[in-house]
Amino acid sequence: MTDNNTLYQYSVLSALMAGLYDGGISIEEIKSKGDFGVGTFEELDGEMIAFDGEFYQMRSDGSARRVSDSSTSPFAAVTFFKEEKSFNTLCRSNKLQLQELILEHTPDQNNNFIAIRMDGEFEDIIVRTVPKQSKPYKGLAEVTNNQPTFRFDRLVGTVVGIRSPEFSQGISVAGHHWHFISEDRKRGGHIIDISAIQAVIRVATMKDIHIRLPIDKHFNKADLLKHSASEAIKKAEG
Numbered sequence: 001m002t003d004n005n006t007l008y009q010y011s012v013l014s015a016l017m018a019g020l021y022d023g024g025i026s027i028e029e030i031k032s033k034g035d036f037g038v039g040t041f042e043e044l045d046g047e048m049i050a051f052d053g054e055f056y057q058m059r060s061d062g063s064a065r066r067v068s069d070s071s072t073s074p075f076a077a078v079t080f081f082k083e084e085k086s087f088n089t090l091c092r093s094n095k096l097q098l099q100e101l102i103l104e105h106t107p108d109q110n111n112n113f114i115a116i117r118m119d120g121e122f123e124d125i126i127v128r129t130v131p132k133q134s135k136p137y138k139g140l141a142e143v144t145n146n147q148p149t150f151r152f153d154r155l156v157g158t159v160v161g162i163r164s165p166e167f168s169q170g171i172s173v174a175g176h177h178w179h180f181i182s183e184d185r186k187r188g189g190h191i192i193d194i195s196a197i198q199a200v201i202r203v204a205t206m207k208d209i210h211i212r213l214p215i216d217k218h219f220n221k222a223d224l225l226k227h228s229a230s231e232a233i234k235k236a237e238g
């Protein structure tokens with residue numbers, strides 16, 4: 001059993017940027033590593049959000065569904081989330097203000113990985129859901145140039161995310177990487193923008209990070225250094 005607040009990541013973000021979307025790990029195995037986190041699915045078929053042990057797939061047609069254990073993923077970052085600190089938004093807060101509030105409560109963890117959960121009522125929610133790809137795969141930057149986006153004026157729901165240190169760019173998404181799902185579990189995606197009307201925020205600092213790297217020729221042939229370029233990742237994952 002993996003300890004609480006150990007970040008387990010399968011593959012690296014630069015591999016997605018390089019277009020490596022074959023599912024290398026099953027959801028069943030991911031569940032043995034964490035009950036909380038974000039990621040995507042084989043063939044880049046949507047956005048993954050997980051919390052309380054529930055794993056959902058949010059797809060480019062706007063649908064969301066529970067994920068079967070047999071589904072597979074090319075990239076996921078999960079943990080057995082055990083909150084260390086909980087605080088409320090003090091007023092309506094946009095995305096930057098939420099990030100600043102989290103930083104206020106995690107002043108000494110800028111070079112750590114932080115798991116973040118926000119439950120509450122949100123507005124002006126803009127999400128994207130990456131569309132399923134077919135081979136030969138295009139890289140994530142090209143895919144997200146024409147990504148399906150959805151706007152929700154006001155929803156109750158949950159944000160799940162990881163804040164990664166700047167030095168980890170390419171291993172993960174440096175900065176905040178947040179996914180959202182509505183309370184009815186029917187709508188959501190990778191957050192482009194969001195404001196909180198009111199939310200409870202829970203955070204935990206990751207004690208350890210365990211990265212499992214694919215062992216296959218595609219991964220080993222990929223130019224991961226080139227695909228770790230910050231500007232491209234910020235554009236694709238911002």
Ligand SMILES: CC(=O)[C@@H](C)O
Nearest residue numbers: 038039040075130190
């Ligand atoms: C890994 C992710 O979350 C991208 C696909 O949004």
